[in-house]
Amino acid sequence: MTQPLLSIENLVVEFGTPRHRFPAVNGIDLTLEKGRTLGLVGESGCGKSVTSLAVMRLVPQPPGHYAGGRIMFEGRDLLSLPEAEMRKLRGGRIGMVFQEPMTSLNPVYTLGVQLREMLQAHSDLSDRAARDRAIELLDMVGLPSPAKRIDDYPHQLSGGQRQRVMIAMALANDPVLLIADEPTTALDVTVQAQILELLQSLQERTGTAILLITHDLGVVAETCDEVAVMYGGKVVERAPTGALFADPQHPYTIGLMAAVPRLDAPADRLATIPGSVPPPWANRKGCRFASRCPLAIDVCRAEQPPLAAIGTDHSVACWRAPIEEIAA
Amino acid sequence: MINALVNRLLLSVPVLIGVVIFGFLLIKMAPGDPAQIMAGPTATPEVVAQIRQQMGLDQPLLVQLGRYAERLVQGDLGRSLISNRPVVSELAAAVGPTVELMIASLIWAVPLGIGMGTIAAVRRGSWVDRTIMAISVAGVSLPIFFIALVLMQFLGVTLQILPFMGRGGPLWTVDGLRHIAIPALSLGLIFVGPVARMTRSSVLEVLRLDHVRTARAKGLTERRVILRHALRNALIPVVTLIGLQAGYLLGGAVVTETIFSYPGIGRLAVGAILSSDFPLAQGTILVLALGFILINMIVDMLYAILDPRAQKS
């Protein structure tokens, strides 16, 4: 196999002042092959957005700080690239869709202006040509009557429509990598399904690799080739989607799966995992999940488990793995 | 947009009526007898009484107000008691210079304030930021007459590089520009600080917004992100602030014109009030109120241009 498109190696991102720093992302490894979809799952605050922003090198500095590791993209380390080179990649070879469709577009410019700006930042298209291309893009993401809507302002669109525009913008320059940070979280359920379908069909057409961030395992099951489960700034389990659902190994993953809402029992989603994510600045000895884990033993509280392979392509960071029976 | 403008105009009608009544009553309450002033200090009581009757000052207040309003809609504001020239022509001669003074003040002060505020926001926490903010605070806390006197002393008297009395001519003449320089510098300076501070906080706020992150994710240069996506949006509250300061601007113009003997509405108003020239005083109050309404209308229009969300018809 050739080198992967994106490979994150032991990435550490810290926040805070130089004296009081805490890691929001604490040494994670991820790889994504060309044209594939990698799901990054985990509860709120586990470091998903920080990871995705790090790939764009857009973690706000200060208070953020890249404390270690590499982000290899097409053979280059993004963390040591000159700013001008990085700028070419942003919106060029790497597109990004954010978690907040309602506020991610600039309210004072029309869709056309914002799309054109994206196109012209990476090419020398004329205004005319850029506009035509923008209409094409809006059409591609399924915005009705794009030639008319292109002169609308964001506030004239619904949340789902705005997210479509964001996707059109992210894909404008044919990126090889699309980072989608919870692209559907802020949308209502029927729109969520439409947006996910759209992403998938666009991927089929363009061959873009997608880093799909979500806290919803249901979304992962439908869209991803591989999954990395994050907890407290670390990847705790990594596997192809099928393997993960067939044989989840980390107690946290198992808990998440039990928490996937079913139509027959629409219960409170996270109630099945008691407790909450410890804040990043909390005591970091031992496994971060130990305090909530039903299987925790002494070693879990004393030492951090390494991410270790337990099958082909399947790794887990748990002292109790492999777990034979499901304890959920 | 047109609709908003018409609405705005209609809304200002009651305000104007209020101003007319208020101005009228204010003058009525002022000490001094206009008939006596017209007649001069040596006139006999009979002459004064006759003048009073001629002017309708012996009628009930409401009748007087009615007559005043009636003449007003015909564009007749009476005659100045001092110069005996029609108030309307006195006002007409003074409006131009005042508008010039305001333009000459704002045209550099607002961009400078916006520029300083933006730089301070982008370099937040650095010595550049602290210096700019220190200057702004100093500017805000100094009263305008003090600034005016210092500039007059320094540029006009000590260095003798600029004249500091009166008006040299229209703005587009060299002499006009030279004469307006110190007054415009004084009046503008009181604006730089507030605009800079407002711009700074507004830009800082916008810089944290999601759409700025989107702009960065598009691969735009930092310069473009700041100017087109942060500053552009930050201008919306700044414009509102400038509108709210309209009264401050007019008040500042009155002080500035008086200090520099600049023949505008402000000085006319002060002169008319000090000499109990009632018709002229009434006229200047009316013009100042109109100016206030007009400035706010311009601000509203700018606001609608800057913020497409405000254009919902």
Ligand SMILES: Nc1ncnc2c1ncn2[C@@H]1O[C@H](COP(=O)(O)OP(=O)(O)OP(=O)(O)O)[C@@H](O)[C@H]1O
């Ligand atoms: N700008 C910031 N300043 C300080 N701390 C931050 C900042 N951004 C993120 N963090 C910290 O990093 C941690 C991870 O945040 P992140 O946004 O990556 O979570 P997430 O997994 O995306 O959660 P969510 O599902 O809510 O989006 C959080 O604990 C947060 O406190």
Ligand SMILES: [Mg+2]
């Ligand atoms: Mg997030």
